[in-house]
Amino acid sequence: MEERKADVVALVETWAEKSTAHCLIVDPDQYDLFRKDREGCRKESGGGVAIAVKKGLQAIRMTSMEVDGLEVMWIKLICLRPNVLIGVIYAPSYDTDVFSKLRSSMERIPPFLRRNVILVGDFNCPKITWDGDASRKSERDRDLILLRKEFKLWQKVIGTTRTRAKSKSSLDQLFVTQLGLVRNTRVIDPPAASCDHLAFETKVMLMTPKFKTKPKLIWKIDGEKTSALDQSYHRLIGEKYLI
Secondary structure, eight states, rough: OTTTSSSEEEEEEEOOOOOOOOOSSSOTEEEEEEOOOOOSSSSSSOOEEEEETTTOOOOEEEEOOOOOOOOOEEEEEEOSSEEEEEEEEEOTTTTTTHHHHHHHHHHHSSSGGSSSEEEEOOOOOOTSSSSOOOOOOOOOHHHHHHHHHHTOOOOOOOSEEEEETEEEEEEEEEESSSSSEEEOOOOOOOOSSSOOOOEEEEEOOOOOOOOOOOOOOOOOOOOHHHHHHHHHHHHHHHHHOOO
């Protein structure tokens, strides 16, 4: 993350559990971490999603949009102009209802956020094509294509996002509600040598507020006055006050 100087990082398949400390996923001095570990799914292990937001940016987790049994999480990034809604999803291949659940989640998007939506994640549709005869596509692919049309989403990732042996596929997608919301989207090398998924990066031009932290008030007492203060304190704790 630090190498790419990323401001916001979406992660899927974190494999994190309740006992997993934030510092094992991100540098807590550099990023605030929002995470949703796997729970309520058919498979108990694996999965999990997270979003890391660089310190200094203001974000709020939108728990009202989360759906039971669905590994999706949303945050609202606070901006000077319309705020941006960022979602991350892991859609396991065994879940045949995953896009119905995602539809339920997206129907909860507040009207004032619907123009600026970014949704990324692993959709597990390796052979999906966005054009052509829908009748020749799998039911899973048709569900995702229909979802894309319903919410008027643009898909921005082009090319392979996973390589395994001689197999290549495009599992990871990035959807936006405005074509010009993100720019220069490109696939990059995997974040770790053991990862068979490629990553992708994109640029979003935003105006974000800068909140100044008020200096902390520090009391400083001279050594000569310490004994007098100590005597006054002992007198006070022996008296009763009614307020």
